[in-house]
Amino acid sequence: MTLSPARSPSPQTLPEPTARVAVATQGQGLVDTHFGHASQFHIYDVRRSHAEFIEVRDVAPYCHGKEDSPGDLSAILDTLQDCQAVMTSRIGIGPEDRLRDAGIEPVQVYDTIETALFSFYDRYRQVVT
Template sequence: MLIAVASKDGKEINQHFGHAERFLIYDVEQDEAKLVDEKRVERYCSFDPENPLRGHALRGIADALQGCRAVVTAQMGEHPQGELEKLGITAFAVSGPIKATLVELAKIL
């Protein structure tokens, strides 16, 4: 299954959903997580007085994460989490090493 991760360094889950300008896409099978893609996105958290809820940015991120079963970030607000879950993408706010964490999360998905 595909899982998207927000990471500053590509080793740890250590980035807030709204600050991510890219998501690392991992294919997680059995006890292995392998990096298979990287998706560049517009940051969700940026000031825009004409679009305060940033719906267009959230749709763009959801489109980029199409095919992913889950997204894993260090933190995520309730609004984007709820919207992604409506689209079938389970959201997790956790921290830790990417590969080991994804293998554990895949067991509950």
């Protein structure tokens, strides 16, 4: 599936950078899942002109059990190591810090996937270009 931004891209002389983004979603087109409850992440490659769905990656949820005890965050980080960002509706401070330490930007947002991806990409592109 390819998503397009609401606006038209302006011409560029340099190739546009690509951001790989993991999205915690329940599959209804929304970023609507808490990081610790996600059992899968939808992976997108995002450019200024479009976002392309790449795959679904399964993970063991970080929060599990009766008291939401922490799971294996290292395994989740390994699964998402090629991503520049993780979008989730909520995330705790510990996992947020670990993602940043791994070079992955945690993004807390509750919005449509399309809107959230292009909003992130606008900020990302300013940093990498």
